Amino acid sequence: xxxxxxxxxxxxxxxxGAAAEFDPAPLPPDxxxxxxxxxxxxxxxxxxxxxxxxxxxxxxxxxxYVARMRRMPGSGINEENAVPILRFLRWYAGExxxxxxxxx
Amino acid sequence: MxxxxxxxxxxxxxxxxxxxxxxxxxxxxxxxxxxxxxxxxPKLGDDDEKSDPxxxxxxxxxxxxxxxxxxxxxxxxxxxxFSVSAKLCFGCHGFELPLAHxxxxxxxxxxxxxxxxxxxxxxxxxxxDPANHRLSDKPLPYDMGRMLRMREWNLGVLPSPxxxxxxxxxxxxxxxxxxxxxxAAYAVNGFRGDSNGTDLDFRASRSxxxxxxxxxxxxxxxxxxxxxxxxxxxxxxxxxxxxMHGTFDPEDRLHYxxxxxxxxxxxxxxxxxxxxxxRRQEFGTADPRIFRxxxxxxxxxxxxxxxxxxxxxQSLTKRIDVIGRVDGLFRIGNVVLDSDLSRRSSxxxxxxxxxxxxxxxxxxxxxxxxxxxSDPDDEGNHGAIGVxxxxxxxx
Numbered sequence: 001x002x003x004x005x006x007x008x009x010x011x012x013x014x015x016x017g018a019a020a021e022f023d024p025a026p027l028p029p030d031x032x033x034x035x036x037x038x039x040x041x042x043x044x045x046x047x048x049x050x051x052x053x054x055x056x057x058x059x060x061x062x063x064x065y066v067a068r069m070r071r072m073p074g075s076g077i078n079e080e081n082a083v084p085i086l087r088f089l090r091w092y093a094g095e096x097x098x099x100x101x102x103x104x
Numbered sequence: 105m106x107x108x109x110x111x112x113x114x115x116x117x118x119x120x121x122x123x124x125x126x127x128x129x130x131x132x133x134x135x136x137x138x139x140x141x142x143x144x145x146p147k148l149g150d151d152d153e154k155s156d157p158x159x160x161x162x163x164x165x166x167x168x169x170x171x172x173x174x175x176x177x178x179x180x181x182x183x184x185x186f187s188v189s190a191k192l193c194f195g196c197h198g199f200e201l202p203l204a205h206x207x208x209x210x211x212x213x214x215x216x217x218x219x220x221x222x223x224x225x226x227x228x229x230x231x232x233d234p235a236n237h238r239l240s241d242k243p244l245p246y247d248m249g250r251m252l253r254m255r256e257w258n259l260g261v262l263p264s265p266x267x268x269x270x271x272x273x274x275x276x277x278x279x280x281x282x283x284x285x286x287x288a289a290y291a292v293n294g295f296r297g298d299s300n301g302t303d304l305d306f307r308a309s310r311s312x313x314x315x316x317x318x319x320x321x322x323x324x325x326x327x328x329x330x331x332x333x334x335x336x337x338x339x340x341x342x343x344x345x346x347x348m349h350g351t352f353d354p355e356d357r358l359h360y361x362x363x364x365x366x367x368x369x370x371x372x373x374x375x376x377x378x379x380x381x382x383r384r385q386e387f388g389t390a391d392p393r394i395f396r397x398x399x400x401x402x403x404x405x406x407x408x409x410x411x412x413x414x415x416x417x418q419s420l421t422k423r424i425d426v427i428g429r430v431d432g433l434f435r436i437g438n439v440v441l442d443s444d445l446s447r448r449s450s451x452x453x454x455x456x457x458x459x460x461x462x463x464x465x466x467x468x469x470x471x472x473x474x475x476x477x478s479d480p481d482d483e484g485n486h487g488a489i490g491v492x493x494x495x496x497x498x499x
Contacts (some may be wrong), residue, residue, distance in 0.1 A: 005498035016355045020422035021464045040338050044370065046236050046498075050135055061131060064181050071212055071276050073230060073286035074332045074368075076340040080281050 031091055034084035041077050041085060042069070051089065057096040062089045062094040131181050137235035137498035138174040141469075143167065143250060145490040171196060171250060173234050177203065185209045196249055197310065201356050202267035213275035222265040223272060224288035224328040225346045227366035227379055232264045235498030238417055238459040239467045244431040244451060244473075245381040245411025252475055252488055256444040257451070260433060261381040261411040262348075262362055268292035270323065284332040286344075293317070294324025294350035295360065300388030302440055304352055304360060324350025330366075342368045358386045373419040380412040385437075395438045399446055407437020423461040427471070430454050450478040457492070469494040 014033040024035050042051055056062055066086050077085070145167040177191040191203035205219030222229060229245050231237055241250050251257065270292030277285045295304045296319045301345035308319070330344030346364040351357070366379040386406045392399040399405070400488060413431035432452040441447045457471025475488040 020461050025448060037337075046233075047465065049498055053465060054133055054135070056133070061181075064131075064184065065133065068181070068187075071215075072210075073224070073274075073276065073288075073328075074227070074284070074330055074342045074344075076332050076334060076342075076370075078278055078281045078284070078334070087171055 022052060028091070031088055034088040034091075037081055037084040038088045041075070041081050044074075044076060045072065052092070055096070057093040059090050059093060062086060062093060086096065107329075120453065130186060133179045133181075134176065135499065136174070136176040137233055137496065139234035139240060139494055139496040141171050141234075141240040141250075141492055141494035143169055143171065143241075143490060143492055145252065145488055163205070167252075175202075175233065196477060200267070200310075208279040211275070213277050215274050217272040217274065218270075220267055220269050221272065222267050223270070223290045223292055223326055223348070224274060225262065225266075225362070226264075226328075226347060226364045226381065227327060227330075227342065227344055227368055227377065229264050229266075233498075234494075234496050238425050238427045238467075238469065239415075239429065239455060239457050239471050240492045240494035240496070241471075243379070243411075243413035243415070243429065244433050245379065245413060251451075252490070253444070253477065253481075256479075257433060257435070257449075259306060261383045261409050262364075264304070268294065268324075269317075282334050286330045286332070289325075289327040291323040291325050294320075294322075295352045296320075297352035298388075299353050299355060300390050301353055301358065302394075303385060317353050320351055320356050322351050322356045324348060326362075334370075339369075339371050341370070342366070353388070358388060360385050375417040376413045376415070377417075378412070380410070382408060382410045384408050387438075394440050396441050396443065397438050399438065404438060407435060407439075410434040410436075412489055421422075425459045427457045427459070428455070429457075433436065444481075445479055449480070452476045465498050467496045469496060 022035070022039070024032055026040060027035055037052075039048060042048060054065075056065065057072070066077075066082050066089065069075055070079070070082055113436045150422065170216035173193070175191055175193040177189065179187060179189045179238050181187045185208060187207045187209075189203050189205055189207070191201070193200045193202050201220060203219075203221055204236070205217050207215055207217050207223045209215040222232075226246070228237075228243060232242065232246070234240065242248065242264060243260075244251060245261045247260040248263040251260065258259055270290055272288055274286070274288035276287075279285065295306070296308045297303065297305045326346070326348035328344060328346040332340055332342040333339045344364075344366045346362075346366075348362040349359065351359050360380065361384045363380065364381040367377070369376040384406055385408070389395075389405045411431070411433045413429060414426060415429035415431075417425055417427045430453070432450060434448075434450045435445060436448050439449075440449065453473055453475050455471050455473040457469065459470075460468045462468060467493065471492045473490045473492070475490065477486050477488075480486055
């Protein structure tokens with residue numbers, strides 16, 4: 001058991017260099033408040049990896065996705081919240097498209 | 105009839121996967137998670153054992169085991185109103201299909217769901233996936249097999265998730281920008297048990313060996329209503345109530361009713377959750393000799409099992425969360441002769457844990473727990489301690 005714990009501590013010490021779930025530093029200043037609404041509202045039922053690693057880079061589908069999440073029981077996402085959430089996700093989708101285009 | 109329902113669902117899923125409008129890849133969303141949990145319960149020696157000079161050598165480890173839970177979920181939005189979902193899970197029971205349903209949404213306030221799904225009950229059920237809770241195990245009322253003395257207690261009140269076949273009508277309505285009201289009502293096959301059963305038979309309930317469709321004629325009916333109020337732009341509170349009622353024996357004579365109430369608060373970096381469940385469970389008394397206590401002529405044909413938990417989750421940094429939880433079960437009623445329980449039995453557990461986010465989607469969870477049982481085990485012990493260490497990944 002001690003060995004397992006030691007191994008885990010070493011693993012933890014060795015990891016964690018990258019930003020936690022998302023590093024908001026490169027965000028344009030006018031999107032930081034939008035990110036905050038996204039991070040707050042979308043972490044109520046699941047981790048932020050769910051939307052951020054979904055691979056969705058289509059703005060129209062994000063609109064459908066956020067609308068579906070808004071309807072989830074107890075989501076607490078009202079129509080006013082959906083606007084900044086979508087603004088951030090559209091920026092994120094744009095970054096994803098750029099990254100994919102560069103990798104081609 | 106059932107064959108046609110299965111056929112319709114399969115066609116819907118295939119249509120969602122390979123057909124439909126424009127068939128763009130972006131209309132499908134895949135999510136998944138996996139958790140490996142190590143549960144260690146060292147033996148608590150009694151005073152006589154501790155006085156033994158060879159105590160440490162004699163000390164045994166009665167429980168050390170890994171459990172794995174993994175799932176893959178696919179949601180396909182065929183149109184703005186019509187979607188198909190399917191989920192494949194691997195866990196203690198092997199591979200299962202807990203989700204395979206179609207949703208047709210008329211409006212936000214009216215959604216029809218048909219197929220296989222976990223009916224709306226309680227708050228924890230919404231986040232039962234191990235990726236969505238910071239401790240690696242479930243609260244006792246919802247335990248599904250990782251609690252100590254699970255056989256004696258026949259699990260918690262309502263194992264989560266509890267997928268079943270049926271239909272559900274649900275909806276959500278916002279009152280301005282402040283309050284969200286959710287509601288759901290459903291009819292499903294329900295749990296199963298023997299003709300003269302003394303409790304629900306959860307193994308038979310999830311098995312198709314004995315009954316391909318259902319073991320009785322009446323569906324189980326249930327409903328949930330919850331109100332979420334935004335306290336300000338970032339914080340909110342949710343209060344909910346749930347109920348379920350059905351029969352479990354082939355003759356539809358024996359009933360069970362489950363009630364639940366829940367409250368959750370999100371205040372800055374702190375989340376507080378409390379939930380209570382109770383199951384009123386009828387049992388067959390055709391042969392009163394199988395019971396330990398005398399069966400009265402009226403009112404002696406049921407027991408009540410309560411379960412509750414209270415937990416506080418505190419985010420310390422962007423990577424570290426700490427969690428404290430107290431939970432328990434309380435059972436009142438007659439027991440069979442060879443039961444290890446008594447007329448009034450209880451379990452109380454205290455858990456303290458932490459979760460570390462290694463990187464996006466990857467968490468280490470660790471917790472320690474202390475158990476207290478009102479009934480002693482074979483060696484006279486009322487207590488136990490346990491440790492969980494888990495790695496959870498999700499995408």
